[in-house]
């Protein structure tokens with residue numbers, strides 16, 4: 430059985446166990462199950478796994494991007510990849526939110542609902558765009574890596590790569606070593622991914638056990654329209670964009686994306702999913718590392734189609750609940766603000782709500798409105814993160830295809846890049862040889 434099948438089983442079982450605990454009323458605050466199983470065992474295993482993924486992000490992005498820049502062989506191409514992916518990321522996000530607003534307006538969600546007076550939400554302020562731009566150049570690259578500041582890490586890694594290219598032939602040894610480090614990190618991604626079936630079980634069992642069911646029913650219209658808009662964007666808009674711009678087969682693409690989508694769903698974080706997205710995009714889809722090593726971390730940071738859709742639907746919903754008429758100019762402001770907000774906020778769990786408060790402040794919607802949808806946001810975050818990651822992969826494939834950096838043989842091979850048992854098994858002969866080599870170097 431391949432890994433995806435195992436992870437899907439873990440996911441299904443996790444949902445069943447979690448929902449059973451929720452429905453049976455076993456998971457009440459202070460109960461044994463709540464304390465030791467849901468918030469004990471499930472939480473610990475899930476958190477260990479997310480930590481393991483996040484541990485890989487910074488070194489992987491650093492090494493793969495240095496390799497990517499060195500492997501590109503043409504600095505001008507770098508500029509083209511950067512501008513094409515930026516334009517596509519912004520365009521897809523704008524289309525996403527416009528679609529969401531339209532769908533939500535057609536269904537008139539929230540009309541006739543009474544505005545609650547007890548909802549609370551403490552707005553957090555996201556950084557202003559000027560600061561985001563200034564921070565792209567880190568004053569201390571080590572600190573940027575320690576804090577996981579993705580745009581700064583991308584900038585630094587690209588500068589290292591460009592400088593290596595300028596040093597030229599002399600740096601060949603260095604490049605080979607960085608390539609090896611990249612291979613080592615990718616191996617580590619394989620090891621962590623092979624543990625996913627158990628971790629995904631725990632993550633989903635906990636999320637479902639803690640789900641606020643009553644709230645879900647109260648907000649069923651909001652949730653249904655939002656999920657519908659997310660599916661529309663992922664299956665129609667994004668796949669249409671992929672077909673028009675790259676001619677690739679969307680069915681094959683979606684099949685190969687399954688793993689990355691499940692990881693995004695289970696972790697609710699595009700950032701923590703970077704290692705899996707990068708591996709999927711290069712080894713399963715056929716995007717060359719020189720493109721993917723840039724577009725994937727860049728997309729995880731600035732491209733959030735799913736989050737933009739949530740903002741569009743939430744804005745219409747709250748405006749209707751509070752009886753505010755935003756008008757065309759109000760909605761245009763929402764579109765602009767959402768696109769800008771997505772640049773400044775990284776792909777981590779729940780960040781969509783922070784972006785939403787920025788949008789609300791701009792168009793004058795009551796902040797308490799966010800309190801209303803807070804309770805169901807956890808589950809919606811999971812779904813929209815999968816859409817975010819799918820958008821990153823679509824743009825990576827389009828850019829790579831347009832620059833001749835796409836391997837059709839990999840794309841057409843259904844088994845390309847699948848993780849199997851051999852991933853985590855040591856080759857005894859290889860191991861011995863390596864150990865001998867190390868000992869002899871030490872003796873010299």
Ligand code: ASP
Nearest residue numbers: 698699776777779780781
């Ligand atoms: N969790 C989302 C992501 O990481 C962001 C959000 O919508 O909250 O992509």
